Amino acid sequence: MTTDRLRQQVLVLYLSDSALDSYVVGWARYDGTGHTSPTTGDSDEPPYDTGVAALLDGWRLFQAAQLIPPYPGHEYDVSFLKHEFFFERIVDTRALPA
Template identity: 80%
Template sequence: MRQQVLVLYLSTSTLDSHVVGWSQYDGTGRTHPTTGDSDEPPYPTGLAALLDGWRLFQASQLLPPQAGHEYDVSFLKHEFFFEKLEDD
């Protein structure tokens, strides 16, 4: 079995919110290690990835901003990791 990993950054903390960024890694060797040559995300929402057979295995913690830092620019905070296991 080989692992494929999909990282989706969503607009909110809910899986049915829109994808705003993504990365995909293919451990099967069938495609380049990272894909993303398209301006369109592989799925419109995290829920759509689940419906297509991806398994959610990590979601980022929901941390409130520190007082005085509500408008600081930083990392995308609604990050979800998905995986698929493929036969060799």
């Protein structure tokens, strides 16, 4: 494969806890191939049930959120989704439909 045909796709999964086999509670996709809109979150259903399922489908994990304990007294505060995992896959654009 020549590198001028390779493009990155990024998948961000927010899991219910820090374990990669826990359930997906939020997600975002970013497609660098140009064959879909940059963000393709067009479904109410997550693309995978767990982070492990994404790995089994060929996505590569490249970043997981740092685990930071809550400040004392704030254990039950609602805030951002903290169990964030970034996945990528490299796609040969010649293999995509025109």
